[in-house]
Amino acid sequence: MSTHKTSAPATARVSRANGEPVHNKAEREITMAQAVREALAEEMRRDPRVFIMGEDVAEAGTPFKVLLGLVDEFGTDRVIDTPISEPGFCAIGVGAAMTGMRPVIDIMFGDFLTLTMDQIANQAAKIRYMSGGKFKVPIVFRTTLGATRRSAAQHSQSLHAWPSHVPGLKVALPSTPYDAKGLLKTAIRDDNPVVYFEDKMNFQTKGLVPEGEILIPFGVADIKRSGTDITLVATSSMVYVALGAADKLKEIGISAEVIDPRTLFPLDKQTLIDSARKTSRAIIIDEGYERYGVTGELASVIADGAFYYLDAPVKRMGAMDVPIPFSPALEDLTVPTAETVFQAAKTLCGRS
Amino acid sequence: MAANKEASLSTSGLPGQAESPVDMEEWLHMYRQMFRIRSFEEQVNQLYTKAIMPGLAHLYIGEEAIAVGVCEALNKTDYITSTHRGHGHCLAKGASPDRMFAELLGKDAGYCRGKGGSMHIADQEGGNLGANAIVGAGAGIATGAAFSAKMRKSDQVAVSFFGEGALGQGLLYEVMNMASLWKLPILYVCENNLYNEYTPYKQTTAGEISARPAAFGIRVEEVDGQDVRTVHYTARRLIEYARAGHGPAFLLCNTYRYHGHHVGDINRTYYRSKEEELHWSTERDPLKMLATWLTEQGAADDSIINQIEKEAHAEIQAAVEFGIQAPYPDPKEVDEHVYA
């Protein structure tokens, strides 16, 4: 078994047990990138106020080619290439959102959130509250997370805990093409600022997605796999790591339940708690730095809500607390893998 | 008096032959507006000294001609963004002083239900997208509003007021660059009151200020920010230019704040002299300058000026009383308005 975090199958055949309504529309297998593009195109067709702004988003379709072709349909008035000015174009997005538009701002790498935090955390997040509810800021900041691309310390971080910390923001991080489409469409229709993270390693991951309308409500976790012995709560691409671990656990007779919260705020606490009460053990797997991170928050939700049902302390598995190294020999050690999750789960279940 | 139009003037910034002059009634209105701001700010200072107002506030006294001269050139539907020193912009754009005092005192009747206070006061109906406590941040939001106005083909213009301290923020240059590239309908108004808080701007600002927007191909004008007539005529010209789709403009106004950086900044001799303060407040006062000119033109005399001041003073007095009497927000409001 590879130690690489994306050792999970390239096709996301995960259940939607918690499920969205069943769709009659044809489901096709498409990539995460296609799902994102489709969501944007559908929303831009539906609502003339929606536009995309960022670096190399138009003809180049972003360095990840996710937006390829959108400019052909919507033109450069609505798919707008900017200078390399993250604070500047985020600020323009905020001002536009306050005055009747619905911008989708493309921040090429999640690491560049550091540059935009005043716009996201001090402006977008607070304007509604500071104005006593007069203004709304319907804006989506689309960005990436995820290591193991050999991109070193400034292009590999998973900083989704940062916006999750700030009241006024919502945070979505889809793991499958289906979720990517449904959550992005919901994000664009939300009247609040939403920070939406895609794992840059998953753009080619395939999954079944219906054509046309799917809207996934925020704050509804999805049970990606049902189980009875241990709960694996996993975010974004860590869902595949958890599913890989669940496969291995099954071989030794341990039934793991895999839950994807899909949005960090709002957070579906109840689904996490219910699962942990049922299984009595839980591991939280997330690619952000472990310390003070998403794993800590989710673990406390379970510890709080399922305390009397737990047979073991809730285990946290985040990215190692080091700047992400370049060398593959080192980088792969910094993120949870199916193997490390499998080992931790085994230990938690009292199997050595 | 309405017929008493101003003759064509030659001073720089004042109208050329082709431009329509401003009615004397309008100048009197601007006098009233400037006086209302001054009177408002004097009340704020008192609320602070009497420990009635929570927190601090940054007074606009001395700089009134800029907010009034510019806002009188705007439509109600046009946008402004403001700063921590924002009461003057807010009043000049049409907000009512009673709800402003209520906001400054943290009351439910305030423009932001008491949640914003002095540094975040906003008036959506009046086109004020808000004061901002992050230096320079308003320039970003105003540029976004101008971007949206252009996308919506709405004919609106945005004005961003900021102090010369904002010249130290990279955001300003990022958005001016985009505003120029995309010919956005925005006017950047730099209020150079000589000090970034307690540091003379010459210590923090290299080169010529006007060269900075000029480098982006932005039209720049520099005016005496104490002379409301020059400010107004120049602003009118630049706003028309922006509205007509020619792109952004930058208005550099030289001015001075008479009081401290904020109400609690009392001992200031370590960063500026009493003589300097006195010079500006006696020789360069925007209200005195306009009153003198109006009198010279035969458009006003002491009794007219006194009448305006008396009425404005009474209005502000009633407004502050309203603010003091207004109830605080219900505690249940504390977690309302976080999300739409």
Ligand SMILES: Cc1ncc(C[n+]2csc(CCOP(=O)(O)OP(=O)(O)O)c2C)c(N)n1
């Ligand atoms: C980004 C940021 N840095 C520092 C401050 C603290 N601060 C508040 S006002 C101010 C000085 C602003 O000077 P200027 O922009 O010239 O405006 P003025 O107060 O003179 O009107 C500073 C440094 C702040 N609010 N925001």
